[in-house]
Structures are given as C-alpha cells and as structure tokens.
Amino acid sequence: MSRPRLLDLFCGAGGCSVGYSRAGFDVTGVDIEPHDDYPYDLIVSDAMRVLLGVDFLSEFDVVHASPPCQAKTTMSNRYRGKGGRTDEHINLIAPVRDLLLTWGGLYVIENVPGARFDLREPITLHGGMFxxxxxxxxxxxxxxxxxxxxxxxxxxxLGVYGARPDGRRLWTRADGTEQRAAASIEAAGAAMGIDWMTDFRDIAEAIPPAYTECIGGQLLDYLERAA
Structure with missing residues (x-):
C-alpha cells in the first residue's frame, strides 16, 4: 500500500520533512536553495511559484509550509521600524495561506511565536513535549x-541559533536555570533530534522532526477518517 504524499515547502535541510516521513508520509521538499543533506526528493525552486501550480499541488495529500520567519522573530520585533534590514523582511504567511486555500487541500503552516496573530488558531509545540x-x-x-x-x-x-556553535552563556534566570549556546554541531544536532545535517546553519534554522512526527500522525488519522 502506497504512503500518503506530503509536499514540504520552504523545507531547508529537512527537519519537518523527516518528522513527516517518520509518521508515515512520502515526502517531497521544495526550497529555493539546494541542500546536500536533504534526505528525500528536493525541488530547487521558489515555493511561492510552486504554490501557484494547483494541478501540481493536487498530487499531494497534504502541503506543509514554513514561510521565512525573519519578519516575526524576537530580534525583528525589537528593531522593526528603525530603518534597518529588519524592515525589509517580508511576511509571507497570509499570501501562503491564500494560495493553499485556493488549492483547497489539507495544509499546515508553521512559524515562530511572534507570528501568533498572523496564524489562525495555532497550537504550540516545544522541546519539553518530546x-x-x-x-x-x-x-x-x-x-x-x-x-x-x-x-x-x-x-x-541548549541554544541552537546564531552563526556558529560557540558554547557561550546566553542567559541565567533568578532560579538558577540557564541557557548556553551549543558548543559543537554534534551537540546542536543531538539537542534537536537531528543526526543527518552537517551544516550548523541548517540545524540552527531547522524544526525538530519530533514536532512534525507528532502532527503527521494526527494528519494520517484525519485522512483515514475522511476516507
């Protein structure tokens, strides 16, 4: 029996893709840049252009999209409106949703907490859940x-972001808890549940696959009930 098909837009090196595959989907990724570590079929293209192809989208049971989140990060919120590069970041959430609704199939949109008011009744997943x-x-x-x-x-x-893994202390709370940056690519990958990426920037921008493995299982149940 063939597995349901899922298209992962803005896929990067495949954090979401691997989770969906583990849940039981046959995954194809789309990203504007090539990623040698991406473990499935990868279409190197502009995801917004791919979204215009309704006939192509209809080959898939689910479309997942992770539009660039730079416009909604904590750092962007801090510096927005001051004439810097932050003001150049484009919020693609609404245009992506409009195109997915035009297509009419089952979809997921992922983004950072700063995008809460741009998303419709989102749920929040975090590392402690997994x-x-x-x-x-x-x-x-x-x-x-x-x-x-x-x-x-x-x-x-562990803090897995920034340009490189340098192990620096990022913050300490009054209760003694602290966050340090990952000191190596291996430590960053282990903390995220990622063992196939070799570029730190890919890991730093990735979604832990456990998140979409959880969501993917629910989507499969939904598809089975709908059938």
Whole structure:
C-alpha cells in the first residue's frame, strides 16, 4: 500500500520533512536553495511559484509550509521600524495561506511565536513535549484539528541559533536555570533530534522532526477518517 504524499515547502535541510516521513508520509521538499543533506526528493525552486501550480499541488495529500520567519522573530520585533534590514523582511504567511486555500487541500503552516496573530488558531509545540534538549517553541496552523498534551519546558535548554556553535552563556534566570549556546554541531544536532545535517546553519534554522512526527500522525488519522 502506497504512503500518503506530503509536499514540504520552504523545507531547508529537512527537519519537518523527516518528522513527516517518520509518521508515515512520502515526502517531497521544495526550497529555493539546494541542500546536500536533504534526505528525500528536493525541488530547487521558489515555493511561492510552486504554490501557484494547483494541478501540481493536487498530487499531494497534504502541503506543509514554513514561510521565512525573519519578519516575526524576537530580534525583528525589537528593531522593526528603525530603518534597518529588519524592515525589509517580508511576511509571507497570509499570501501562503491564500494560495493553499485556493488549492483547497489539507495544509499546515508553521512559524515562530511572534507570528501568533498572523496564524489562525495555532497550537504550540516545544522541546519539553518530546524530551529534547532545546526549548524552541513553534506554532502550527492547520485546517485539520490538531491536539497536544501540555508538558513542562526543557530545563536548561541548549541554544541552537546564531552563526556558529560557540558554547557561550546566553542567559541565567533568578532560579538558577540557564541557557548556553551549543558548543559543537554534534551537540546542536543531538539537542534537536537531528543526526543527518552537517551544516550548523541548517540545524540552527531547522524544526525538530519530533514536532512534525507528532502532527503527521494526527494528519494520517484525519485522512483515514475522511476516507
């Protein structure tokens, strides 16, 4: 029996893709840049252009999209409106949703917590739900019902972001908990549940696959009930 097909737009090196594959989907990725570590079929193209192809989208049971989040990060919110590069970041969430709704199929849109008011009834997943070494909260909108069980946040989470893994201390709270940056690519990957990426920037921009493995299982149940 063939597996349901999922198209992962703005896929990067495949954090979301691997999670969906583990859940049971046959995954194809789309990204504007090539990624040698991407483990499935990869279409190197502008995802917005791909979204215009309704006939192509209809070859898939689900479309996932992770539009660039730079416009909604904490750092962008801090510096927006001051005439710097932050003001050049484009928010693609609404245009992506409009094209997915025109297509009419099952979709998921993922983004950072700063995009909460741009997303429709999103759920939040974080590393503590999956016993990961990172906090990394991310929001997920879908036109299928998604559920989650609450869980405490990761204590002393590793910071997996920035230009390189330098191990520096990022912050310490009054209760003694702290966050340090990953000191190596291997440590960053282990904290995220990622073992196939070799470029730190890819890991730093990735979604832990445990998130979409969880969501993918729910989507499969939804598709089975719909059938």
């Amino acid at each position: 016993e990961l070494g990172v906090d990394r909260p991310r929001l997920f909108e879908s036109n299928a019902p998604l559920m989650l069980a609450p869980a405490p946040a990761t204590r002393n989470p």
